[in-house]
Amino acid sequence: MFFRMLIESFVRRRSRKLLAVAAVWIGLSLVIGLLALGLDVGDKLNREMRSFGANIQLQPAEAAVDVRVGGYELVAPGRTVYLDEADLPRLKQIFWRNNILAFAPRLTTQARLAGRSVPLVGTWFNHHVLLEDADPFVTGAAEVFPYWQARGAWPMNPESCLVGAALAQELDLGPGDRVELTTDQRSTSVRIVGVLTSGKDEDEAIVAPLSVVQRLAGLPGKVAEVQISALTTPENKLAERYGRDPQSLTPAEYERWVCTPYPGSVAADIQNAVPGSSARVVRRVAETQGAVLGRIDGLMLLLGIFVLIASTLSIMGVLSSAVLERRGEVALLQAVGAHRADVLRLFLTEAVAIGLAGGVLAALTGQVLGGWLLRVIFDSASEPHGVLLILAPLLGLLIAVAASVPPVWRTVHQQAARLLRGV
Amino acid sequence: MNQSAVLLEYVTRAYPGGVRAVDGVNLKIALGEWVALMGPSGSGKTTLLNLLDGLDRPTDGCVHVMGQNLLQLDVDEAATFRRENVGLIFQQFHLVSYLTAVENVMLAQYYHSMVDKQEALLALERVQLADRAHHLPSQLSGGEQQRVCIARALINDPKIILADEPTGNLDEDNADRVVKIFQRLHREGRTLVIATHDPDLGRLAQRIVCLRHGQIVEECSPDGSDAAPRATGAGASHDRDVMHVTAS
Numbered sequence: 324m325f326f327r328m329l330i331e332s333f334v335r336r337r338s339r340k341l342l343a344v345a346a347v348w349i350g351l352s353l354v355i356g357l358l359a360l361g362l363d364v365g366d367k368l369n370r371e372m373r374s375f376g377a378n379i380q381l382q383p384a385e386a387a388v389d390v391r392v393g394g395y396e397l398v399a400p401g402r403t404v405y406l407d408e409a410d411l412p413r414l415k416q417i418f419w420r421n422n423i424l425a426f427a428p429r430l431t432t433q434a435r436l437a438g439r440s441v442p443l444v445g446t447w448f449n450h451h452v453l454l455e456d457a458d459p460f461v462t463g464a465a466e467v468f469p470y471w472q473a474r475g476a477w478p479m480n481p482e483s484c485l486v487g488a489a490l491a492q493e494l495d496l497g498p499g500d501r502v503e504l505t506t507d508q509r510s511t512s513v514r515i516v517g518v519l520t521s522g523k524d525e526d527e528a529i530v531a532p533l534s535v536v537q538r539l540a541g542l543p544g545k546v547a548e549v550q551i552s553a554l555t556t557p558e559n560k561l562a563e564r565y566g567r568d569p570q571s572l573t574p575a576e577y578e579r580w581v582c583t584p585y586p587g588s589v590a591a592d593i594q595n596a597v598p599g600s601s602a603r604v605v606r607r608v609a610e611t612q613g614a615v616l617g618r619i620d621g622l623m624l625l626l627g628i629f630v631l632i633a634s635t636l637s638i639m640g641v642l643s644s645a646v647l648e649r650r651g652e653v654a655l656l657q658a659v660g661a662h663r664a665d666v667l668r669l670f671l672t673e674a675v676a677i678g679l680a681g682g683v684l685a686a687l688t689g690q691v692l693g694g695w696l697l698r699v700i701f702d703s704a705s706e707p708h709g710v711l712l713i714l715a716p717l718l719g720l721l722i723a724v725a726a727s728v729p730p731v732w733r734t735v736h737q738q739a740a741r742l743l744r745g746v
Numbered sequence: 747m748n749q750s751a752v753l754l755e756y757v758t759r760a761y762p763g764g765v766r767a768v769d770g771v772n773l774k775i776a777l778g779e780w781v782a783l784m785g786p787s788g789s790g791k792t793t794l795l796n797l798l799d800g801l802d803r804p805t806d807g808c809v810h811v812m813g814q815n816l817l818q819l820d821v822d823e824a825a826t827f828r829r830e831n832v833g834l835i836f837q838q839f840h841l842v843s844y845l846t847a848v849e850n851v852m853l854a855q856y857y858h859s860m861v862d863k864q865e866a867l868l869a870l871e872r873v874q875l876a877d878r879a880h881h882l883p884s885q886l887s888g889g890e891q892q893r894v895c896i897a898r899a900l901i902n903d904p905k906i907i908l909a910d911e912p913t914g915n916l917d918e919d920n921a922d923r924v925v926k927i928f929q930r931l932h933r934e935g936r937t938l939v940i941a942t943h944d945p946d947l948g949r950l951a952q953r954i955v956c957l958r959h960g961q962i963v964e965e966c967s968p969d970g971s972d973a974a975p976r977a978t979g980a981g982a983s984h985d986r987d988v989m990h991v992t993a994s
Binding site: 655656657658659662738744 | 792793822825826828829834836843845852855856857858882898
């Protein structure tokens with residue numbers, strides 16, 4: 324009979340039940356939509372902020388130790404150290420491999436061009452990094468430095484290069500020109516395919532594929548540094564403490580630090596993967612990203628709380644009035660012998676069903692709403708979030724029960740005789 | 747001495763503000779007796795019925811129904827007492843709007859013991875509503891709804907039936923049908939306490955208890971032969987106030 328009452332209550336009072344489900348559905352859709360956006364917005368903003376450039380720099384360990392004694396470097400001139408290009412695929416095999424968005428090695432030397440010495444920079448362009456058990460990872464300077472602008476084309480073979488905008492103007496060079504680059508070891512002829520504007524030193528240089536520069540410098544398979552663009556979490560007090568004194572962390576805190584993609588922990592992971600390397604966080608970039616992301620996260624949290632409160636109040640209003648208008652029914656059930664717990668069980672089961680139904684709908688439409696917002700704001704598609712599929716029905720259930728308990732509780736504790744008289 | 751169905755001793759129900767809906771009532775009703783509570787609106791008839799069924803509690807005095815002191819029961823124990831002993835009939839019917847006639851009857855079975863649809867259908871047949879068993883209350887006339895209410899009140903074989911203006915919202919034909927049901931119930935030996943304005947219904951009772959301002963002002967038999975104007979109020983002695991009328 325209990326289930327018959329429940330079913331009949333839903334079937335024969337469907338307009339009222341639909342209203343209650345709709346209240347939960349619409350209210351929670353806003354909350355879930357905002358949560359879905361909140362879960363994606365950090366990642367999307369992080370990717371957007373790759374335009375700041377690399378946030379981690381990998382160098383040979385000895386080169387990174389900038390120790391001078393009496394004005395002299397400890398690393399002797401002529402004993403410059405390098406990283407092996409062959410080790411770079413390891414960057415996509417580390418624990419945080421999915422957070423490594425792009426990387427580009429760099430090797431710089433001096434070359435003679437038109438009778439003068441010019442910087443020659445070697446890097447990757449549209450380079451396919453071969454990985455075990457995975458598709459090749461395509462990366463290069465254009466991915467790491469989104470602010471690089473090439474008028475013309477990007478070099479796609481070892482016989483092409485870019486010329487920096489300032490140098491091109493000075494030497495009157497442009498796309499299509501062929502130039503002869505000469506070093507102490509070798510010389511080669513390359514064709515200029517584009518004019519590069521980076522706003523940095525590269526504007527004064529010839530930028531060529533890494534293999535060209537390695538050959539001219541007589542350093543086959545070597546790179547001087549690697550610029551890495553990684554998805555990271557803004558640093559918090561834990562990360563700051565680690566930065567100041569790694570020994571100050573308890574084992575549990577260290578575990579948390581290692582398992583969170585702080586710039587420092589990702590850098591440490593990279594450093595461990597590449598032999599003889601030292602990974603350094605580019606603070607200027609990481610801190611700017613961290614500050615922006617921290618504020619966005621705070622804003623989303625605040626908005627989420629406000630929307631959750633507003634939605635909860637509106638849902639509670641609808642469900643409470645739905646219960647209050649059935650006070651006569653509550654009194655009748657007590658009159659024919661129902662205990663207070665019987666009445667509570669009936670109404671709370673209804674509330675659970677309403678909350679779950681509204682929550683399941685909200686889990687779907689909320690994610691659609693969040694995806695739509697993401698598309699409008701970031702022009703980017705979103706992945707469904709499994710956690711929201713569970714969270715939304717759970718929230719719906721909690722809100723519906725919380726909304727129903729007070730009015731039912733008050734009603735079963737009122738005098739049934741008065742309620743039956745409609746007082 | 748025969749057990750009484752109802753024994754009220756100096757029962758008062760006062761509300762905040764000093765209003766006394768029932769004021770020092772003493773009343774004894776024998777098992778199997780049919781008593782009509784009569785009086786103008788606001789005289790305390792409904793309040794008195796609610797005190798008898800345990801839906802309300804007196805602010806003073808004792809209420810014994812079927813040998814049970816209702817003051818000793820909490821809300822849930824009073825609900826258990828009702829489903830075991832009392833059949834309630836309301837002027838406004840109070841049917842659950844989303845349940846059919848037979849489901850409304852089964853509702854009382856559910857809270858009493860176990861649901862038996864065939865028995866519920868038989869109960870509707872006894873009030874001549876077998877053909878309307880699967881209709882919703884909104885599809886039934888007032889008289890039909892009242893008969894569903896009566897079937898629900900009778901389904902658990904209650905020892906005492908309390909009815910509040912059972913014919914108040916009915917036309918003459920439907921009122922006649924309901925009256926015949928009460929006569930049959932009385933013949934079956936059930937105790938009936940019926941609050942009514944209807945003198946025709948009142949005359950069918952064995953005893954008429956007249957209320958005014960919450961006090962019993964008169965008790966009489968319908969033919970007037972046993973008319974007994976009473977001293978009333980809380981100060982009246984129990985022996986004088988309680989009239990013993992044996993069911994015929």
